[in-house]
Amino acid sequence: MIAEPTRSLTLIGAGLAGSLLAILLSRQGWRITVYERRGDPRISDYESGRSINLALAERGRNALRQAGVEDAVMAKAVMMRGRMVHPREGDPLLQRYGRDDSEVIWSVHRNDLNIILLQLAEEAGAQIHFHRRLHTVDFDAGYARFIDDRDDHPHDIHFCTPLIGADGAGSALRAAMNRKCPLGEHTEFLDHSYKELEIPPGPDGGFLIEPNALHIWPRGRYMCIALPNDEGTFTVTLFLPNEGDPGFSTVRNGEEAEALFARDFPDALPLIPRLRQDWEQHPPGLLGTLYLDRWHLGGKAVLLGDAAHAMVPFHGQGMNCAFEDCVVLADKLLHASSAEEAFAAFEAERKPNAAAIQQMALENYIEMRDQVADAGFLLRRELEQELQRRWPTRFVPHYTMVTFMHTPYAVALERTRVQHRILVEATDGHDSLATVDWAALERIVHDALPPLEGAH
Ligand code: FAD
Ligand code: E1W
Numbered sequence: 001m002i003a004e005p006t007r008s009l010t011l012i013g014a015g016l017a018g019s020l021l022a023i024l025l026s027r028q029g030w031r032i033t034v035y036e037r038r039g040d041p042r043i044s045d046y047e048s049g050r051s052i053n054l055a056l057a058e059r060g061r062n063a064l065r066q067a068g069v070e071d072a073v074m075a076k077a078v079m080m081r082g083r084m085v086h087p088r089e090g091d092p093l094l095q096r097y098g099r100d101d102s103e104v105i106w107s108v109h110r111n112d113l114n115i116i117l118l119q120l121a122e123e124a125g126a127q128i129h130f131h132r133r134l135h136t137v138d139f140d141a142g143y144a145r146f147i148d149d150r151d152d153h154p155h156d157i158h159f160c161t162p163l164i165g166a167d168g169a170g171s172a173l174r175a176a177m178n179r180k181c182p183l184g185e186h187t188e189f190l191d192h193s194y195k196e197l198e199i200p201p202g203p204d205g206g207f208l209i210e211p212n213a214l215h216i217w218p219r220g221r222y223m224c225i226a227l228p229n230d231e232g233t234f235t236v237t238l239f240l241p242n243e244g245d246p247g248f249s250t251v252r253n254g255e256e257a258e259a260l261f262a263r264d265f266p267d268a269l270p271l272i273p274r275l276r277q278d279w280e281q282h283p284p285g286l287l288g289t290l291y292l293d294r295w296h297l298g299g300k301a302v303l304l305g306d307a308a309h310a311m312v313p314f315h316g317q318g319m320n321c322a323f324e325d326c327v328v329l330a331d332k333l334l335h336a337s338s339a340e341e342a343f344a345a346f347e348a349e350r351k352p353n354a355a356a357i358q359q360m361a362l363e364n365y366i367e368m369r370d371q372v373a374d375a376g377f378l379l380r381r382e383l384e385q386e387l388q389r390r391w392p393t394r395f396v397p398h399y400t401m402v403t404f405m406h407t408p409y410a411v412a413l414e415r416t417r418v419q420h421r422i423l424v425e426a427t428d429g430h431d432s433l434a435t436v437d438w439a440a441l442e443r444i445v446h447d448a449l450p451p452l453e454g455a456h
Pocket of ligand 1: 012013014015016017018035036037038053054055056132133134135166167168169170171172173194237285304305306307313315316317318319320321322
């Protein structure tokens with residue numbers, strides 16, 4: 001247990017991870033001060049009017065449960081039972097994510113979620129200062145400079161606590177730590193970016209397409225997705241290469257975007273009335289993976305969430321992983337005898353797992369874009385389901401381990417590799433499961449896959 005006079009911490013960023021961590025730590029008796037660049041989202045004239053949503057899965061729900069906010073969040077969440085695949089031609093098809101409605105994911109508003117978490121953080125005793133963008137840190141003197149972006153005014157604040165960076169992919173705390181002692185930072189940008197659009201509610205205020213699904217329009221090198229919002233809208237995200245045709249360099253304005261949709265997403269086009277305006281008003285978002293050799297600077301500072309390990313969004317796990325980070329860091333802080341010990345233990349446990357989900361997220365883009373409709377893929381998926389039905393504690397589908405369980409990501413990645421090899425070898429040269437040798441497969445599965453904790 002860390003001694004009483006030092007039980008204070010300063011958090012940078014009151015986004016998803018920062019506000020959840022503030023709840024968890026305040027409840028453990030820490031004095032928490034948080035600095036956030038933006039204004040208070042609970043105040044009505046808050047800038048961002050757009051509703052951006054995220055898929056919440058079991059890892060994230062588990063963290064919200066520990067913080068006592070699960071019910072408040074779930075009250076506004078929309079269930080997504082599976083992916084609704086929209087082929088170029090023909091009807092959309094729902095592929096279930098799990099075995100039944102206990103294995104589903106949930107669409108939540110980023111802003112609503114942030115507001116719920118901020119409210120509870122304050123109620124738990126955390127002090128949150130808005131309009132305070134971290135600018136620079138003098139670790140030796142114990143001063144941090146914050147800027148109020150409304151008037152560019154600097155605010156120098158003396159601190160004698162460890163700093164925790166939950167300030168997202170462009171983390172200013174990371175930059176400050178890196179200047180003090182290089183963290184081995186490396187960002188691998190994807191040569192694809194994204195654009196967000198909106199499907200409004202229908203004339204009766206209801207959803208225009210199936211609400212309880214994550215819609216995907218896979219198109220080979222690119223794709224579109226749509227997630228439902230509780231007010232009857234969908235947020236559509238188009239992922240497109242930066243170069244080539246179609247790419248952001250060739251689709252230059254709203255008119256060209258409309259032509260792209262008319263050709264490749266004809267069923268989606270009539271659902272997006274503001275496509276031209278939205279295309280021109282919002283710049284494309286960049287995608288990439290951030291790797292660091294070190295996440296902490298002794299006991300002075302530590303990073304978590306996107307600040308430590310930003311990833312591409314194709315597994316829908318960035319927030320879920322950031323929330324899992326919060327639970328682990330709070331636990332390490334509870335049991336360690338110094339901040340340095342807690343930060344080192346946190347990094348040792350989470351770094352391999354973050355690297356694994358970063359890798360799996362990159363791989364899932366390929367799967368989403370072109371394999372969801374491919375014959376070999378469908379046969380492997382059918383076999384995967386049959387192997388799970390026969391040996392459910394051993395053969396657990398990749399998506400299930402990542403999305404519905406607490407299996408460490410690194411373990412999920414390793415078992416996915418083994419399972420993929422089994423699926424490929426067993427289906428190679430077959431075009432149905434009728435010719436599969438089940439006795440041979442039973443031996444292979446039992447030898448290669450020990451029972452997995454939590455599988456049923
Ligand atoms: P953020 O949520 O980015 O919060 C950082 C906070 O710090 C913000 O409030 C910011 O204003 C503040 N801040 C920044 N700089 C400073 C500064 N200098 N000083 C003070 N404060 C500062 N994840 C999922 O789990 N499911 C999904 O479906 C999903 N979909 C995604 C879709 C897209 C297109 C993208 C890009 C990401 C998606 N993610 C998803 C990932 C998810 O958005 C992030 O992983 C998550 O937001 C990380 O949380 P965070 O708290 O670390 O960072
Ligand atoms: C999910 C942005 C985003 C969010 C997601 C997912 C995807 C594709 C994307 C992965 C998935 C929920 N996924 N969906 N279907 N198969 N894999 O599960 O969050 Cl692009």
